[in-house]
Amino acid sequence: MAILVLAEHDNASLKLDTAKVVACAQAIGGDVDVLIAGDECAAVVDAAKLLSGVRHVLVAQSAQYANGFADNVAQLILDLADDYEHILAAATSQGKDTLPRVSALLDVAQLSEVVEVVSSDTFVRPIYAGNALATVQSHDAKKVLTVRTSAFDAVSNDGAADVVIIDKVFDSVTQFVSQSLSKSERPELGAASVVVSGGRGLGNGENFAILEKLADKLGGALGASRAAVDAGFVSNDLQVGQTGKIVAPDLYIAVGISGAIQHLAGMKDSKVIVAINKDPEAPIFQIADYGLEADLFDAVPELTDLL
Template sequence: MAILVLAEHDNAALKLDTAKVVTAARAIGDDIHVLVVGHQCGAVVQAAQALQGVAQVLVADNSVYEAHLAENVAKLLVDLAPSYSHILAAASSAGKDTLPRAAALLDVAQISEVIAVVSSDTFVRPIYAGNALATVQSHDAVKVMTVRASAFDAAAQGNSAAVTTLDKVFAAKTQFVSQSLTVSARPELGNAGIIVSGGRGMGSGENFGMLEQLADKLGAAVGASRAAVDAGFVPNDLQVGQTGKIVAPNLYIAVGISGAIQHLAGMKDAKVIVAINKDPEAPIFQVADYGLEADLFEAVPELIACLS
């Protein structure tokens, strides 16, 4: 049977995570369908059609789905489930909101944060903040899974999948009221190729201005450890870690971050890790490819000056 991938988007653009989930789906089987649920999302449909490996794009375009409420999207997934062996979504806030509902309605167990596919019914997922990996096998008729996108490469472009329009509309008892979005000229944290993150060692929110200058020089996103977020230095949408965003950029620069397990779980898959910390015993140096034992308030301005 076919594999269904739930597309993540904002009605205007397809999120990169969807292309990575498609790669995970291709490791399971060949007949891959992408479900686009939203309103006036033609550009998203075209982007989904272009992903290599996608055989068909299912489109549920209705004003009811504009806010992507988990309640009605889950009902649509359940309605489609008999035609699919697997239902996949990114392990993002949207995926974590929608797929557990669908799994509960289908009376199956959800498999969360999949990082590798062993076979069509066996998968690898991290446990204990990534310090151990569990290989799990599912005998459910429909396997509902969230995929850790940072563990997979994005599917390439260059396809032209068929499009099927769905006319079923499932209303929700919940109502969308409003949303508050953080607007930034910098790259989105989850999709950035370079990330500059600060920790408790930054001392204050004002000092994060240094990291913002460095990020602007590098064309990078700005992140933070949970300790920095809990201290009120920066908003929680910048948090990298087990309870924040899981990232895997080409370059991760950790400034004033000690390297707690919770933080390492969110960034240790980065291609190159650079750590700047004055404590030679900081755990971050154990995972760093390059480490600079120095006072960040001297090292970061010097680095910015070199890039000017």
């Protein structure tokens, strides 16, 4: 049995999500190959070769793959699909864009947001915003899965995979126009070991500066609830929750966040959860490991000064 993992990268570095998807693939069992579709991505290839348990790193380099367009990458995966029983990708924007196309082209059902492997054909995935878990068995000849990476630990970097060059390009009607990227010195939200998130209790966007200082002291990433994003306090790339980023850091600090189901679905797997809220009835306290009932405008600056 062979498994194909679609690498998550930006042509410059391999994302941690890939190592976590490889861990899921190893739980399924079989030979694991990693597909890198990109352009001028030698550093990504070097990093992928080191992933423990990977047999081959398949490399398709072309300007056509530079921006990860789903139609191009899906065609590439389809061309390779005969050799694999399972095709996996992280449940990120790229994975959610690419694998549904792959499953449609293969005429199989996709299994989304897998959080546990029961067997090679049976998987666990959350439903109802994570309030229930469904165990799903697939009878399709090929299994196409997106993986919720917060549920898996990354594999180590002690591998020595072979590199296989794939010289394949496909006609495409998609054309790259431009992109707008948010740049920050802080860690990427999905890969950070510490996340400090703010909610509507911050009152406005300017007050998020309080959280930025705390996040910088802890070397962590900044996050936000959907309520804060919808209110225009911060950009939507900081949103944690069912319709935002799913995170599972070592430490998650929720500041001024009530704890709506939508938000809890995105962070409840965090190793340690700290909640700061002046409302003693806030639902966030029910799942928090540590709770501080206090005014955030007093508590957060004081905590930052103590670090």
